[in-house]
Amino acid sequence: MEVEAFYKRLPKIELHAHINGSISTESIEELLAKNQEKGRPQPDIEALRQWKAKVENGEQMTLDGYREKNIKICFDMFKLIHQLVDNSEAVAIVTRNVIREFAEDGVKFLELRSTPRDVPETGMTKRSYIEAVLSSIKQCKEEGSDITVRFLLTIDRGRDLQTAHETVQLAREYQATSDGVVVGIDFSGDPNKNDARQYIPVLQEARKSGLKLAIHVAEIPNVAENLSLVQLPPDRIGHGTFLQPEVGGSEELVETVGKLRTPIELCLTSNLVGQTVKSFDIHHFKYWYERGHPCVICTDDKGIFATSLSQEYQIAASTFNLTREQMWELSFGSIACIFADDETKDRLRNLWAQERSKLQSS
Numbered sequence: 353m354e355v356e357a358f359y360k361r362l363p364k365i366e367l368h369a370h371i372n373g374s375i376s377t378e379s380i381e382e383l384l385a386k387n388q389e390k391g392r393p394q395p396d397i398e399a400l401r402q403w404k405a406k407v408e409n410g411e412q413m414t415l416d417g418y419r420e421k422n423i424k425i426c427f428d429m430f431k432l433i434h435q436l437v438d439n440s441e442a443v444a445i446v447t448r449n450v451i452r453e454f455a456e457d458g459v460k461f462l463e464l465r466s467t468p469r470d471v472p473e474t475g476m477t478k479r480s481y482i483e484a485v486l487s488s489i490k491q492c493k494e495e496g497s498d499i500t501v502r503f504l505l506t507i508d509r510g511r512d513l514q515t516a517h518e519t520v521q522l523a524r525e526y527q528a529t530s531d532g533v534v535v536g537i538d539f540s541g542d543p544n545k546n547d548a549r550q551y552i553p554v555l556q557e558a559r560k561s562g563l564k565l566a567i568h569v570a571e572i573p574n575v576a577e578n579l580s581l582v583q584l585p586p587d588r589i590g591h592g593t594f595l596q597p598e599v600g601g602s603e604e605l606v607e608t609v610g611k612l613r614t615p616i617e618l619c620l621t622s623n624l625v626g627q628t629v630k631s632f633d634i635h636h637f638k639y640w641y642e643r644g645h646p647c648v649i650c651t652d653d654k655g656i657f658a659t660s661l662s663q664e665y666q667i668a669a670s671t672f673n674l675t676r677e678q679m680w681e682l683s684f685g686s687i688a689c690i691f692a693d694d695e696t697k698d699r700l701r702n703l704w705a706q707e708r709s710k711l712q713s714s
């Protein structure tokens with residue numbers, strides 16, 4: 353079987369996908385058409401179009417030494433997307449499309465994450481935002497999509513503590529009423545903003561309520577901050593780019609994460625385009641994978657980085673010379689890292705076994 357077809361057919365787990373960062377070009381067009389139809393003002397997203405065109409052509413990847421700049425541009429892109437996704441209907445459309453796109457790419461279990469926003473001009477509240485996401489997850493389930501979806505509410509480190517606290521309150525509320533769909537908290541946002549340590553009590557409070565914690569750690573170097581975050585400890589680490597001493601982390605960071613065996617969500621293209629990693633061959637995936645540490649390959653923002661999960665698997669396999677068998681094990685091993693009960697994990701493991709025999713016979 354062709355490489356591309358193999359990685360698409362391989363059953364996969366996606367655990368690190370920001371809803372708005374995952375927006376496809378088709379969704380952008382759909383939202384613009386909707387605005388037109390309803391006579392709503394169109395946001396100026398020319399810079400977003402240009403960025404997407406460049407990333408699709410691989411142009412952003414050739415930049416060197418532009419870490420701060422590229423990461424900064426990513427956050428400017430999120431602002432533009434947020435201008436377009438400024439009402440509950442748009443949130444529902446993007447979520448529905450993102451789920452369908454991941455399902456189409458062979459993802460069988462998906463944890464989405466998103467920052468609840470209110471936009472008074474359109475009447476969107478944080479609650480209607482969350483409900484729009486939940487309604488699309490429900491709709492996809494009712495349509496019989498071959499994918500299980502869970503939802504994490506995002507605390508944006510660029511916003512204040514009060515907002516973070518409110519997000520935890522909302523997560524608690526929906527954890528109790530969403531039929532098991534809301535399972536935890538994602539801590540993310542511009543890593544250059546604020547001191548993450550101030551959010552630790554709020555994150556601890558979330559954990560006390562039984563919410564799982566997926567925390568962006570070491571997206572940029574900062575030993576003191578990152579040490580406090582890994583010592584929480586989170587249930588999963590996002591990125592973990594600067595944990596090792598060789599890249600500006602520390603022995604203590606590596607030892608702590610290694611001892612706790614905190615799974616790491618690794619997003620190769622995201623780090624390359626964001627320029628926190630200079631080339632695929634030196635991506636920290638290699639370090640953690642070779643140590644036998646729990647590693648999960650993820651996309652982060654497939655819309656902003658013009659990628660797909662099957663493409664990320666393909667990149668990891670070709671960069672590090674991994675066999676299809678090893679990639680299979682990587683995908684299978686990711687089941688252990690999902691935020692779900694043992695019954696769900698067992699169901700997925702059975703599904704993987706079925707898919708394996710189908711793949712072998714084709």
Ligand SMILES: CNc1ncnc2c1ncn2[C@@H]1O[C@H](COP(=O)(O)O)[C@@H](O)[C@H]1O
Pocket residue numbers: 370371372373426430431465466467506508540541542543568571622626652653
């Ligand atoms: C590039 N690496 C990253 N590092 C940190 N935070 C990121 C991120 N990529 C995305 N986000 C976070 O997700 C939001 C967009 O999705 P939602 O509107 O929440 O669905 C961004 O505004 C940012 O806060």
Ligand SMILES: [Zn+2]
Pocket residue numbers: 368370540568590652
């Ligand atoms: Zn992320």
